[in-house]
Amino acid sequence: METPIKADKDADEQKLESLVFGLETDLVSQLQRPASPVSEDLSETEADGLLCLDRRGHTASDDEDGEEEESEEKPMARQPAWVDDDDEQVTVAQVEATFAQDQRRAAVAPAGRYRAALEQRFTSVVGAPQWAQLDRKRRRDSDDEEDSELLTKTGRLLSTARSARLAKGTVLTKTCAPLTAAVQRRPRTVTALEFHPGSQVALVGGGGRPALALVQVDGVDNPLIQEVPLDGFRVQCAHFTRDGGQLMAGSEHAAHLLCYDMMAGRVLRVEAGRRLGLRGVPQFTMSPDGRWLAVPGARAGAVHLLSARTHEWVDTLQASGRVTALAFTPDGTRLFTHTDEGRVYEWDMSTRACCHRFDDEGCLSGTSLACAPNGRLLACGSSSGIVNVYEMATARRASHPRPVKVFDQLTTTCDQLRFNVTAELLVMASSQKEHAVKLVHVPSMTVFSNFPGWSTAVQEPHSLDLSLSSGYLTVGNNKGRALLYRLQHYDSY
16 A cells, blocks of 8 residues: 655745755756757756766866866966057157157158067067067976076085186186287386276386376277376376276386376376475385375385375385385285385284284295285295295284295296285286296195296286286286286186
8 A cells, every 4th residue: 555645744844845856847847948968968957057977977066177277287378578558559750759869760660669660670680589489488498497406406516616616737818919909109118007996997008108008908909998198207107096986107207196087087196205205106006995005115114105085195104124015905904015124014004003024934035915815815025036925814923934835936036926806816927037927826826837838928027917807817018018818717807
């Protein structure tokens, strides 16, 4: 016997059934609706908007997520990094009207867009760079991926860093055009030679010629920028000021100095030397901090200090023996003086008092000094050609310090010493013998064997200097030439 279905239902139960299952009229209308092509393989409950499973067991929402994932995997069209709608509205005619004096016309119709004109001009000169192509394919060896790969590897970092150091044994050099190639009236002997402290410019002069030449250093032509006439002043030495805005010149035949202001284009006369009883100023040096100008005095052991800004006399340092060489420490707080007695004095610039002195080992008469830019080494040259290199800390506390290295490659007076900016290269030279220039590899304290080579005609070197980043070495000789060499280990000027 069949159980009779209960016909009586309360209102709440009917309302619940209609919400869950729908009304009977709705069910009939859904069954009578034609099936869509998508729902032929699906159950009838999908027609009511309910969640259903397909034949693979995936839900409809899963399919939608899969489609989104596939769309994410597809490369999207790249968009420009910056788009300015105003640029699209500017025409060439409007720009030409704004800059009427501009003689460089774009090779497009005046009604053309100014942005298109700029792109055309840039492409005609430079070409189409890859970074400007929006549809280019990214390479796996791009710069950012190389950087990320480098950060994940540490095995060969130390070995690659070693290649940045200057190697000993031989030095790679290239002979360039002399700095005097474009100078019409060259000095007989180049004794004033220095690189500008802030740009690729060098001054060339000396030999008693009353002029200085400013040369642009490009390593190819080295064109002449300007020749500074000095009204009969026979130049012996010259130096740029710390900021590079002026240059100071001295002469052994004049008791005064000349200061040339490169911004104003005028020559000023500094009479401080005459008031100090000097007959000539064949030698002086500028402090690295731009405060002092040190000039050896006429009296034995005297050094006059002038203000580099006002050119006024400030003080006179007095020691025993005639001062033959001067060198400031890199910070300008100390001054070292070498004398013809073979003794080195250290002066405190704040108190202007002698704070230490020591005897240069084996030196009968000192002739040159040089402080390393890192403040760790002090090189002392002598009349016999011997060059002693001291640890700065040892030399400043001992009266008879032992040098860390003694160089005897020069057989005549060593009158020129110069460290490079990284303190890994030392140049020493003697003006009393031809080709007497030596390059020292400071970390190993060895001399490079291939400079100068048998084909390098240096002649007698009377001056030398190294550029800002050690990319160039220049040597002035007795033939009126400022030879220029490219040190290929260093990338920049």
